[in-house]
Amino acid sequence: MLKSAVIGAVVVFLVGAAAYGAFYIAPDEKTMHVLYRIFYFHAAAAWAGMTAFFVCFVANLLYVWRRDEKYDAVAISSAEVGLAFITVVLITGPIWAKPAWGIYWTWDARLTSTFVLWLLYISYLLLRTLIEESDRRALLSALFGIFAFIDVPIVFGAIRWWRTQHPAPVIMGGPGSGLDPTMRKVFFFSVLAMHVLMAFLIAERYRLEKLRTDLELVRREAEAT
Amino acid sequence: MSLLANTSALLGKELRTEFRSRELLTTTIVFILIVLVLFSFAFNPTSDESRQFASGLLWLALLFASSLMLQPCFLREQNNDTLSALRLSVSDPFAIFLAKLAANTLFLLLAELLLLPLFAVMYNVPVVPVLHWLLLVFFLASLGISIAGTALSAISAQARMRELLLPLLLLPLLTPILVVSAEVTRSLLDREPFVRWKGIGFIGVFDVVFLTALWLFGEYLLEE
Numbered sequence: 001m002l003k004s005a006v007i008g009a010v011v012v013f014l015v016g017a018a019a020y021g022a023f024y025i026a027p028d029e030k031t032m033h034v035l036y037r038i039f040y041f042h043a044a045a046a047w048a049g050m051t052a053f054f055v056c057f058v059a060n061l062l063y064v065w066r067r068d069e070k071y072d073a074v075a076i077s078s079a080e081v082g083l084a085f086i087t088v089v090l091i092t093g094p095i096w097a098k099p100a101w102g103i104y105w106t107w108d109a110r111l112t113s114t115f116v117l118w119l120l121y122i123s124y125l126l127l128r129t130l131i132e133e134s135d136r137r138a139l140l141s142a143l144f145g146i147f148a149f150i151d152v153p154i155v156f157g158a159i160r161w162w163r164t165q166h167p168a169p170v171i172m173g174g175p176g177s178g179l180d181p182t183m184r185k186v187f188f189f190s191v192l193a194m195h196v197l198m199a200f201l202i203a204e205r206y207r208l209e210k211l212r213t214d215l216e217l218v219r220r221e222a223e224a225t
Numbered sequence: 226m227s228l229l230a231n232t233s234a235l236l237g238k239e240l241r242t243e244f245r246s247r248e249l250l251t252t253t254i255v256f257i258l259i260v261l262v263l264f265s266f267a268f269n270p271t272s273d274e275s276r277q278f279a280s281g282l283l284w285l286a287l288l289f290a291s292s293l294m295l296q297p298c299f300l301r302e303q304n305n306d307t308l309s310a311l312r313l314s315v316s317d318p319f320a321i322f323l324a325k326l327a328a329n330t331l332f333l334l335l336a337e338l339l340l341l342p343l344f345a346v347m348y349n350v351p352v353v354p355v356l357h358w359l360l361l362v363f364f365l366a367s368l369g370i371s372i373a374g375t376a377l378s379a380i381s382a383q384a385r386m387r388e389l390l391l392p393l394l395l396l397p398l399l400t401p402i403l404v405v406s407a408e409v410t411r412s413l414l415d416r417e418p419f420v421r422w423k424g425i426g427f428i429g430v431f432d433v434v435f436l437t438a439l440w441l442f443g444e445y446l447l448e449e
Binding site for chain 1: 373376377380383384385386390393394397398400401404405408423424427430431434435438442445446448
């Protein structure tokens with residue numbers, strides 16, 4: 001308990017420091033001025049959410065392979081946390097888009113595929129609630145998770161090539177792209193803070209899932225005697 | 226070779242079951258017809274507009290219809306308790322999937338072919354000059370829908386609320402098929418039709434990726 005409280009305090013400090021960096025250290029942007037500062041939160045949350053879904057995918061594969069309950073617990077934890085981060089992205093996006101582009105939403109590749117990604121993981125969580133037996137739930141949802149994750153790059157490609165206001169990738173987007181050095185430092189610090197927050201949330205959610213299965217076990221034993 | 230022999234035997238069984246009652250085909254065709262008519266009420270298409278959005282409507286209708294049509298695919302086996310027998314009868318469970326997805330592709334294609342003339346008349350789009358290209362798109366997209374749909378219907382058949390669940394799982398997964406097929410069809414129905422090879426290739430890639438995934442993970446979908 002003390003351990004998670006200490007780690008929690010560190011996470012809060014890191015996220016706070018990232019917010020300080022975003023508001024006070026990073027310089028203003030040329031065209032959007034102060035408006036762009038939501039970027040440190042928006043893009044960092046997107047990266048963290050994607051990482052969480054990747055963790056979920058790996059856990060799904062491991063479950064199918066090893067059939068160990070703990071991988072299922074990791075999968076559900078990271079799917080829920082990833083969904084929370086992507087929800088943040090989908091909310092901060094329009095908040096930023098309205099003043100920057102003049103509209104809340106546009107059906108561009110990254111917005112739309114993020115939205116489809118969000119829907120896929122909502123379906124994943126929904127599927128889990130609809131299968132009673134725990135082994136079957138773990139296996140079938142793992143398989144759906146695998147199919148869903150494979151689908152993500154295809155969705156992105158489809159929408160990118162056939163439906164094209166989102167800026168071209170700023171980071172790792174080829175020549176001409178790139179951030180001011182201070183911006184870059186603050187951004188990667190935000191990414192780090194968001195990842196630590198994500199890892200912390202997954203660990204806490206994992207602990208909860210473990211407690212839940214333990215409780216279920218104890219209850220079943222009590223009923224049997 | 227046993228995979229091919231098993232698949233063709235099972236495909237024969239699927240086709241026999243369907244053509245005895247023709248339930249699936251009839252309901253799918255009527256469903257698509259209703260959706261197409263309802264769309265025309267919702268949008269009041271003129272000839273120029275319909276060139277623009279008719280292909281999208283067609284694919285939306287096909288996608289909805291397929292999410293209904295794929296429902297009984299594994300549910301039927303479940304209800305009749307024939308799934309274990311099926312599994313015991315083949316050496317590789319992939320044969321079950323191959324047979325079912327081949328049958329589903331065939332049913333979807335048949336429904337599309339029967340509805341295409343009606344669609345062309347109702348929405349006033351010329352389909353005859355580009356018929357062979359349309360058929361290619363129909364085939365590849367129906368194959369993709371059937372691959373993903375067969376896999377997911379094996380999942381949804383084992384859950385509660387299965388009738389509602391399959392569309393929820395399947396439709397977001399099929400967004401690439403909808404986007405690309407609609408675009409390719411739109412350019413085929415244009416005043417100056419042209420073939421989007423990149424799109425056709427893309428649907429092919431979708432098919433290959435999901436077929437590979439089904440081949441790798443299919444057997445786990447049927448575990449008891």
